[in-house]
Amino acid sequence: xxxxxxxxxxxxxxxxxxxxxxxxxxxxxxxxxxxxxxxxxxxxxxxxxxxxxxxxxxxxxxxxxxxxxxxxxxxxxxxxxxxxxxxxxxxxxxxxxxxxxxxxxxxxxxxxxxxxxxxxxxxxxxxxxxxxxxxxxxxxxxxxxxxxxxxxxxxxxxxxxxxxxxxxxxxxxxxxxxxxxxxxxxxxxxxxxxxxxxxxxxxxxxxxxxxxxxxxxxxxxxxxxxxxxxxxxxxxxxxxxxxxxxxxxxxxxxxxxxxxxxxxxxxxxxxx
Numbered sequence: 214x215x216x217x218x219x220x221x222x223x224x225x226x227x228x229x230x231x232x233x234x235x236x237x238x239x240x241x242x243x244x245x246x247x248x249x250x251x252x253x254x255x256x257x258x259x260x261x262x263x264x265x266x267x268x269x270x271x272x273x274x275x276x277x278x279x280x281x282x283x284x285x286x287x288x289x290x291x292x293x294x295x296x297x298x299x300x301x302x303x304x305x306x307x308x309x310x311x312x313x314x315x316x317x318x319x320x321x322x323x324x325x326x327x328x329x330x331x332x333x334x335x336x337x338x339x340x341x342x343x344x345x346x347x348x349x350x351x352x353x354x355x356x357x358x359x360x361x362x363x364x365x366x367x368x369x370x371x372x373x374x375x376x377x378x379x380x381x382x383x384x385x386x387x388x389x390x391x392x393x394x395x396x397x398x399x400x401x402x403x404x405x406x407x408x409x410x411x412x413x414x415x416x417x418x419x420x421x422x423x424x425x426x427x428x429x430x431x432x433x434x435x436x437x438x439x440x441x442x443x444x445x446x447x448x449x450x451x452x453x454x455x456x457x458x459x460x461x462x463x464x465x466x467x468x469x470x471x472x473x474x475x476x477x478x479x480x481x482x483x484x485x
Contacts (some may be wrong), residue, residue, distance in 0.1 A: 226467035227336040265347025270305040272298065274432040282377040285421035291321025291333030291340075293421075297428045298341055298435075312345075318383050324396025334427035335367045340429055346438065358445040359434055364394045365447040366430060368462075370398070373422030375429055382418035393465045399423070 281297035288296060295318055302310040320326050321333030339360040346356035371388045387407040391451070393400035400411070400420065410417045437443040456474035463471045 226315040235244060263351070265353070267347075267434060268306045268310060268344045269345050269439055270302065270451050271436045272301050272305075272432045274429040274436075276305070277301065277432045278425040279378060279403060282375070282394045282421050282425040283409065285424050286320045286362065286381070286417075288316060289322035289333060290420060290464055291337035292316065292318045293424045294334055294337030294428045294431065295341060297425075298432065305464040315433075329395065329397030329400075331394050332367065332399055332423075334424045335363050335394050338363045338423075338427055338431045345435065345461045355438065355443065358447075359438070359443070361445045361449040362445060363427070363430060365449065367394050367399075368392055368460075372403075375422050377422060377425060379400040380418060381421075382414050384413060384415065386422070392462050395466070398465050426463075 277297045280300070281293045284293035286298045287293070292315060296315045299310045310373060318337065321336050324332055325336070342356040342359040342363075346359070348352055349357040354378055368391055371390050373386065373388065389399075389403045389406050391402055393399060398417045400416070403419055404411065404416060407415060408418070434443060447476055456477055457472060459472075
């Protein structure tokens, strides 16, 4: 194609370099066109391409949970939560969801690349809240409050909650309360209660159901937000109380090695 263009346009006195530069511009234009939903929606005051909230249409929690359960077996916990919501919004809304790289978030698996830190399910949920509603630096603290709520809910719920249609494991699965959003604690407690190893089909299906349960909860919360009915259910203030980021349940992981925060600086005397 390039040679043909060079031959045809070259007769008009246009150089090969100019032609190739032009074809490159066409390719760049096509790429920008693909991202049009992201670029054209941008008119933030600082000139960035970020504008909040993203358009949201209410979803069916049951349908979302089933999609999430099935997606877990492809991209695991965090990616499945994101996919179950964003793939529906791609159909209902279009951009910016069509351009969002869902599969990149497979790294949320196993508490972030298998490190057993925050479970991918609430981590994916938190990303969804911040992308749809906007981060707190955008002027709204609602997404941040939802993150607090879903972390607390995940920690306190008897999991798994959701029962999928046609489950891959038909045996009744044990249910446990993690008292922590950490994958290591959540999965570890369940494995002990169920007496099943990490690689067992039962453990895998348990985590698929936990992700689906989380996706169900996320859509319920987003639907309430869309209807103007969302109210924060949690007042998470560990940092304010103890002067260090953390959870209210340090002993789930720590013994004598709980990090201690230094005392805060003395308050300046109030002026008369």
